[in-house]
Amino acid sequence: MYQEIDLDKIDISAEPPIEEPDRQYYYMRKCRERVREFEQKYGRLPKFCVVNMGCQMNARDSEKLTGILTQIGYIEEEKEARADFVIFNTCTVRENANMRVYGHLGQLSPVKKKRSQMKIALCGCMMQEPEVVEKLKKSYRLVDLIFGTHNIYKFAELLYTCLESERMVIDIWKDTDHIVEDLPSERKFSFKSGVNVMFGCNNFCSYCIVPYVRGRERSREPEAIIREIKRLVSDGVTEVMLLGQNVNSYGKTLANPCTFAKLLRKIEEIEGLERIRFMTSHPKDLSDELIEVMKNSRKICSHLHLPVQSGSTAILKKMNRKYTKEQYLNLVRKLREAVPDISLTTDIIVGFPGETEEDFEETLDVVRKVRYDSAFTFLYSKRTGTPAAAMQDQIPQDIVKRRFDRLLAEVQAISAQVCARHTGKVLPVLVESVNDHDPSLVTGRLSSNLLVHFPGDQSLIGTIVDVKLDECKGFYYLGTQSR
Numbered sequence: 242m243y244q245e246i247d248l249d250k251i252d253i254s255a256e257p258p259i260e261e262p263d264r265q266y267y268y269m270r271k272c273r274e275r276v277r278e279f280e281q282k283y284g285r286l287p288k289f290c291v292v293n294m295g296c297q298m299n300a301r302d303s304e305k306l307t308g309i310l311t312q313i314g315y316i317e318e319e320k321e322a323r324a325d326f327v328i329f330n331t332c333t334v335r336e337n338a339n340m341r342v343y344g345h346l347g348q349l350s351p352v353k354k355k356r357s358q359m360k361i362a363l364c365g366c367m368m369q370e371p372e373v374v375e376k377l378k379k380s381y382r383l384v385d386l387i388f389g390t391h392n393i394y395k396f397a398e399l400l401y402t403c404l405e406s407e408r409m410v411i412d413i414w415k416d417t418d419h420i421v422e423d424l425p426s427e428r429k430f431s432f433k434s435g436v437n438v439m440f441g442c443n444n445f446c447s448y449c450i451v452p453y454v455r456g457r458e459r460s461r462e463p464e465a466i467i468r469e470i471k472r473l474v475s476d477g478v479t480e481v482m483l484l485g486q487n488v489n490s491y492g493k494t495l496a497n498p499c500t501f502a503k504l505l506r507k508i509e510e511i512e513g514l515e516r517i518r519f520m521t522s523h524p525k526d527l528s529d530e531l532i533e534v535m536k537n538s539r540k541i542c543s544h545l546h547l548p549v550q551s552g553s554t555a556i557l558k559k560m561n562r563k564y565t566k567e568q569y570l571n572l573v574r575k576l577r578e579a580v581p582d583i584s585l586t587t588d589i590i591v592g593f594p595g596e597t598e599e600d601f602e603e604t605l606d607v608v609r610k611v612r613y614d615s616a617f618t619f620l621y622s623k624r625t626g627t628p629a630a631a632m633q634d635q636i637p638q639d640i641v642k643r644r645f646d647r648l649l650a651e652v653q654a655i656s657a658q659v660c661a662r663h664t665g666k667v668l669p670v671l672v673e674s675v676n677d678h679d680p681s682l683v684t685g686r687l688s689s690n691l692l693v694h695f696p697g698d699q700s701l702i703g704t705i706v707d708v709k710l711d712e713c714k715g716f717y718y719l720g721t722q723s724r
């Protein structure tokens with residue numbers, strides 16, 4: 242495993258190995274030489290800044306980029322403009338995610354003109370779109386390196402090529418069936434970590450670009466996942482978040498198929514691991530076996546993110562979601578029977594093509610019936626290449642905006658009531674940090690994922706403590722440690 246590899250022992254006078262991850266360690270060693278040269282020239286180590294712009298899966302990828310840069314000898318820098326190597330890990334799920342990238346590049350342009358050693362890289366989902374790469378090639382010559390989601394494991398090699406080259410380096414793959422294990426990664430939190438269980442998505446919801454930019458579904462072997470979690474636990478992690486676009490279809494493509502429920506049972510047995518979370522769950526694949534495992538588990542958190550997208554069966558059909566409003570509500574009922582206090586959260590899209598006032602009312606009806614702890618609400622965004630983008634009846638922006646505001650008001654009013662249901666109880670909280678605004682407080686999370694602030698100090702970070710929930714402030718609690 243990677244911690245045991247001493248980069249300095251790698252012979253870089255030999256040809257690079259063909260096998261992965263050995264090949265990447267070879268290039269890390271070569272990059273380290275460049276870092277030493279930089280240090281001699283500038284009298285300091287080079288600094289890097291990884292800007293994560295996407296979902297939890299992207300965040301996990303960013304930790305892998307950070308891990309490699311740290312191994313090579315770069316120092317982390319928070320400000321993009323002060324870094325010698327800036328990498329944007331992009332998202333393209335909605336149009337505004339793309340706009341942000343161009344905005345950042347625009348700001349860096351004058352900075353880079355003054356700092357010749359600065360290198361700018363772009364990776365992630367947006368780079369899998371050929372029009373984007375064309376646009377960058379034409380109008381954003383300040384970019385030095387572009388790669389996509391499928392070859393991110395080659396980052397060390399690509400970085401080396403970029404450091405050696407004066408020209409824009411571009412390497413995008415259309416797809417891959419490869420999963421490379423055991424590369425370095427640097428966690429943002431010492432006590433919790435995301436763990437990929439699968440990559441890609443085969444669902445092709447008609448509005449969504451993810452299957453096109455993340456490729457086909459690939460699951461990791463259960464043994465590789467367990468090995469990674471055991472290693473994380475021995476390194477101080479108590480909570481894992483299992484990540485995949487649709488974790489409920491985990492394992493179907495493995496040579497020895499394994500269900501997600503079975504994987505959870507195995508993870509539950511890992512000693513020292515206290516909390517298990519996972520996302521995202523697609524309602525169409527959420528099995529009774531999984532509900533049973535959640536019911537009997539001591540470690541799976543009492544929270545499920547279950548994106549509904551719309552409450553209208555007609556719209557759900559056009560979205561290619563493969564469930565009806567009734568099936569979704571039935572699933573919620575089964576979950577609540579099995580895990581009575583479970584917190585449910587969701588994603589909702591407003592203004593999907595053809596959405597009528599009646600369809601929208603159905604969505605409001607689901608929100609009122611389910612009573613979510615919270616919901617991420619999105620304005621429908623047209624993504625070129627998806628089936629929904631070619632649908633005739635796109636909804637005018639002003640109507641979408643008005644529906645969106647109504648939905649948000651409903652979601653927030655319900656959320657404030659639902660979140661307050663624990664007031665007065667004593668519940669375990671995993672402490673995450675000293676409070677940003679008041680250093681006499683610490684901030685942690687309930688099993689339900691709600692935030693709690695209470696008096697405490699740094700020493701509590703990473704521990705699970707019982708806290709009396711004195712007062713609910715809408716989306717968080719104020720509490721006191723219960724002794």
Ligand code: SAH
Nearest residue numbers: 448449486521548588589590619620621622
């Ligand atoms: N795999 C996850 C979601 C990934 S994208 C799942 O299936 O639940 C996160 C959320 O972005 C989606 O749940 C959806 O609500 C939203 N989204 C995806 N494409 C969108 C689009 N074209 N316009 C608006 N919201 C979108």
Ligand code: SF4
Nearest residue numbers: 442444445446449451
């Ligand atoms: Fe997109 Fe649907 Fe796949 Fe989620 S399940 S990533 S919404 S296609």
Ligand code: F3S
Nearest residue numbers: 295296332333334366
């Ligand atoms: Fe965005 Fe890619 Fe995630 S498009 S939502 S970063 S999978």
